[in-house]
Amino acid sequence: MDLSTIHPKVTPIYQTSVFKFEDLNAIQEYIDDPQSRYMYSRNGNPNSDELAEAVSRWEGGAGAVATGSGMAAIFAALMTYCRAGDHVLCAADIYGGSAALLNLELARLGITVSYVPFEELYDLKTHVTLATRLLLCETMSNPLLRVVDVARVATECHAHGLKLVVDNTFASPVLTKPLAYGADLVMHSVTKYLAGHSDVTAGAVVARTTEDAARLRQIGTVYGLTLSPMESWLSVRGLKTLRLRMAAHSENAWLVAEFLDEHPAVEAVYYPGLPTHPQHALALAQGGGRFGGMMSFRLADDAAVINRFMQRSQRFPFAPSLAGVDSSCSHPLTTSHRALTEAQRAELGITVGLVRLSVGIEPVEELLADLAQALE
Incomplete structure (x- = not known):
């Protein structure tokens, strides 16, 4: 059969580490223009390029790269702008893995970091030095769901000659597109909402300019x-249902947040969809009327209480990740944010x-019933 006559609707899986060349002329063609064909899957392959292009379209970018994990995406984003001797600003409300990368590994490369309290993100003058290159923040912070005004932060960064790198994992481009508000790079743990089924480990970084896309x-x-x-x-494949999934995640989460907000065992609920949330109006405008599927809530500061809740719940298993179609719970102190210092954790609460x-996207009545019995 002539393979040139096969036109699949879905891109095949190019499960190969290397691609063949006809002769020396063909390899020279690749050397002259690496975008003309593929040579080695580490340099690029049809499937990773398809994902990068899809995420770039979602975010309205000039180009992107797909990486092996969200952590790899954060590293690629930082290395786009930084070298030894540079200084990085990072929002104090940040994923623990990001903090570990900044504190442990970038320090070994001669890149220093300072943390900016949430209240000071829109006035950076006391934090900026001559060596400062960028600010890293999250659209919705992990785990307290503080919402950043991306347009204001971008304006403040650019006023100081800084680049703005935004982790958009919690929001997804269905809710917010940071590049449209002035961010320079936007990154995702594709593992989470973009893939959406807890069966992939991947990341992506999208650039606003073609120069940054080439560097990525x-x-x-x-x-x-x-x-x-x-x-x-x-x-x-997961990305194709992102819009539908985010609608379901958002609707379920809003109802769950309302339930928790009224439960006597719950001391506080952190969800931008609640009118009592400090950034509710911003989240409403920046998120297009939806607030996503992530939230945190506070029970008594007693490990026995937390253990009882986790042991009783059947629909929210303790699984230290997020954003799958199936619901789950996590414990920031002992998992995602254990790399933060004790002082950092105390300051963030x-x-x-x-x-x-x-x-997740299960029938919400099942989720509410499970939470009710788990919190008894």
Whole structure:
């Protein structure tokens, strides 16, 4: 059969590490224009390129790179702008893995970091030095769901000559597109909402300019961050239902947040969809009327209480990740944010009693019934 006559609707999985060349002329063609064909899957492959292009379209970017994990995406984003001797600003409300990368590994490369309290993100003058290159923040912070005004932060960063890198994992481009508000790079743990089914580990970084997009691709190739064909294919498949899933996540989470907000055992609920949330109006405008599927709530600061809740719940298993179609819970103090210092955790209010929920797309009445019995 002539393979040129086959036109699949879905891109096949190019499960190969290397591609063939006809002769020396063909390899020279690749050397002259690496975008003309494929050579080695680490340099790029049809599946990872398809995912990168899809995420870039979602975010309205000029180009992207797909990476082996969300952590790889954060690293690629930071290395786009930083070198030894540079200084990075990071929002104090940040994923613990991001803090670990900044504190442990970038320090070894001669890159220093300072943390900016949430209240000071829109006035950076006391934090900026001559060596400062960028600010890293999250659209919705992990785990307390504080919402950043991306347009205001971008204006403040650019006034100081800084780049703005935004982790958009919690919101997804269905809710917020940071590049449209002035961000320079936006990154995702594709593992979470973009793939959506808890069966992929992947990341992506999207650039606002073609120059930064080219730099991202170089970093992905040289550091070996490029995502494998199979993981890329699964991520693209998941991405096709992102809009529908985010609508269901958001609707369920809003009802769960209302339930928890009224429960006597719950001391506080952190969800931007609640009118009592400090950034509710901003989240409403920036999120297009939806607030996502992530929230945290506070029980008594007693490990026995948390253990009883986790042991009783059947629909929110303790699984330290998030954003799958199936609901889950996590414990920031002992998992995602354990790399933060004790002082950082205390300042953010990350204590034993804080539980993070990732609300899935199951029938919401089943989720509410499970929470009711688990909190008895």
